[in-house]
Amino acid sequence: MKPLIDLLALFIGVLLAFIIQNFLPPMADLHGAHVLLVPMVFCYAAMVLPFPAMLAAAFFTGFLSDLFYLHVVAGKVEIPVGYSIVFFVIFGCFANGFRPAMESRNSWPFILLSTLGTSLFLLVQFLLITFIRGGIIVAPAVGWRILAPGLIAGLIAPLFYWTVSHMDRLLPDGSRKLRSVNR
Amino acid sequence: MNRLNIALVVASLALAIYLSALSPSSMQSMQSGFMSMLSPFLKTGTAMQRNIGSVGERLKTLDELEVENVQLVAENRQLRASTRLLGELETENNKLRMALDYRERSSFKLLAARIISRDASTWWNTIRIDRGFEDGVEADQPVLTDLGLVGKTTTVSKNEAIVVLVSDETCRIAAKVEGTKEHGIVSGMRVQEDAVGGLLQMNFLSKNAPIQPGQEVFTAGVARGSFPPGILIGKVKEFIPRTLDGQAVIEPCVNLMTTEDVFVLVGKK
Numbered sequence: 001m002k003p004l005i006d007l008l009a010l011f012i013g014v015l016l017a018f019i020i021q022n023f024l025p026p027m028a029d030l031h032g033a034h035v036l037l038v039p040m041v042f043c044y045a046a047m048v049l050p051f052p053a054m055l056a057a058a059f060f061t062g063f064l065s066d067l068f069y070l071h072v073v074a075g076k077v078e079i080p081v082g083y084s085i086v087f088f089v090i091f092g093c094f095a096n097g098f099r100p101a102m103e104s105r106n107s108w109p110f111i112l113l114s115t116l117g118t119s120l121f122l123l124v125q126f127l128l129i130t131f132i133r134g135g136i137i138v139a140p141a142v143g144w145r146i147l148a149p150g151l152i153a154g155l156i157a158p159l160f161y162w163t164v165s166h167m168d169r170l171l172p173d174g175s176r177k178l179r180s181v182n183r
Numbered sequence: 184m185n186r187l188n189i190a191l192v193v194a195s196l197a198l199a200i201y202l203s204a205l206s207p208s209s210m211q212s213m214q215s216g217f218m219s220m221l222s223p224f225l226k227t228g229t230a231m232q233r234n235i236g237s238v239g240e241r242l243k244t245l246d247e248l249e250v251e252n253v254q255l256v257a258e259n260r261q262l263r264a265s266t267r268l269l270g271e272l273e274t275e276n277n278k279l280r281m282a283l284d285y286r287e288r289s290s291f292k293l294l295a296a297r298i299i300s301r302d303a304s305t306w307w308n309t310i311r312i313d314r315g316f317e318d319g320v321e322a323d324q325p326v327l328t329d330l331g332l333v334g335k336t337t338t339v340s341k342n343e344a345i346v347v348l349v350s351d352e353t354c355r356i357a358a359k360v361e362g363t364k365e366h367g368i369v370s371g372m373r374v375q376e377d378a379v380g381g382l383l384q385m386n387f388l389s390k391n392a393p394i395q396p397g398q399e400v401f402t403a404g405v406a407r408g409s410f411p412p413g414i415l416i417g418k419v420k421e422f423i424p425r426t427l428d429g430q431a432v433i434e435p436c437v438n439l440m441t442t443e444d445v446f447v448l449v450g451k452k
Contacts, residue, residue: 015221019221135373
């Protein structure tokens with residue numbers, strides 16, 4: 001029951017993250033860098049869910065990411081559906097290894113992996129675009145647009161962790177209440 | 184990792200590869216379904232954003248509103264008169280073209296649309312508008328404002344459409360420079376250092392083209408292209424002669440960051 005509730009919460013969380021990040025404008029001071037919330041939400045799920053549920057979460061998040069960023073011009077798809085699924089499956093397998101740290105309430109791995117995951121997601125996107133369109137572009141704006149969202153995710157992550165851990169106790173699951181009482 | 188987990192990972196990756204092999208139209212259909220699902224949330228969010236943003240603007244006195252109303256009524260009358268005159272000129276032009284055995288110039292219908300979100304991704308310059316196939320919008324239709332070209336539609340859902348902006352590198356437009364015989368391809372730049380402005384590049388110009396800053400650039404309107412001829416794209420900011428050809432840097436005529444209302448050219452009247 002517990003993983004199912006967590007998985008459902010993740011599905012809603014990812015959808016909410018898509019909607020919220022859609023309304024956050026790019027930051028002109030940071031060369032047009034965006035705030036990305038989805039990789040951070042997925043990272044949390046990957047670190048608390050059991051492996052099969054994490055894979056379902058990776059598939060869901062990747063599929064929606066691909067649909068959200070699908071860029072079709074003149075009948076040609078730039079990055080096909082499926083690339084984000086591969087990314088989130090690989091990243092999720094790595095993050096899932098840090099489950100024991102989350103169980104012992106250590107939030108540092110989550111913060112670091114959120115930073116890394118967000119920037120890595122953008123880096124892979126940029127490399128794919130570069131490979132497809134040809135011509136390597138090295139500019140400060142590229143660095144900012146890859147690194148700044150990761151750093152912002154790292155700043156938001158503690159707040160997200162605190163909020164979700166408090167909401168977790170409200171869920172209808174006896175084991176959690178018992179766990180928080182024992183602590 | 185046990186065998187079951189490895190099998191699940193392999194199955195997920197196989198499914199991802201299968202999805203990546205789907206045709207572009209299937210992917211667009213899936214995206215269209217996803218957009219329809221998110222559409223109510225995006226529209227509500229946009230309305231809330233607008234309401235919050237326009238709190239100061241809404242507090243106008245009755246006198247100010249009256250003055251504005253008078254101005255708008257006058258402008259409306261003037262525009263109606265111009266439209267009627269242009270309609271007559273269009274009919275006359277088509278008659279003369281027919282007399283000369285020229286193909287009749289098709290006229291288009293403008294569909295007003297509002298931008299519901301912009302710049303949702305880091306690497307692509309797109310906006311979403313609140314019109315979809317229910318309103319007659321199709322893929323690859325030009326989107327413009329009274330000032331000039333904005334872009335063209337790509338994925339269209341029931342009540343929403345994605346518009347790729349002229350400032351995107353993948354949006355390529357055949358264009359000509361005012362007062363010259365120079366034709367070239369206008370496209371955006373992959374990464375703009377200044378995210379606010381958004382400059383365009385016009386390639387494949389002659390090396391010694393007589394192009395000066397300030398000259399206007401219009402769509403050329405090639406056969407089977409998305410854009411009809413004569414739509415203003417922007418003004419030349421700089422001309423750079425290169426070894427084999429020339430490149431012009433263009434400043435778009437529409438401020439793509441602040442525009443809120445656009446028109447979709449939805450085909451013949």
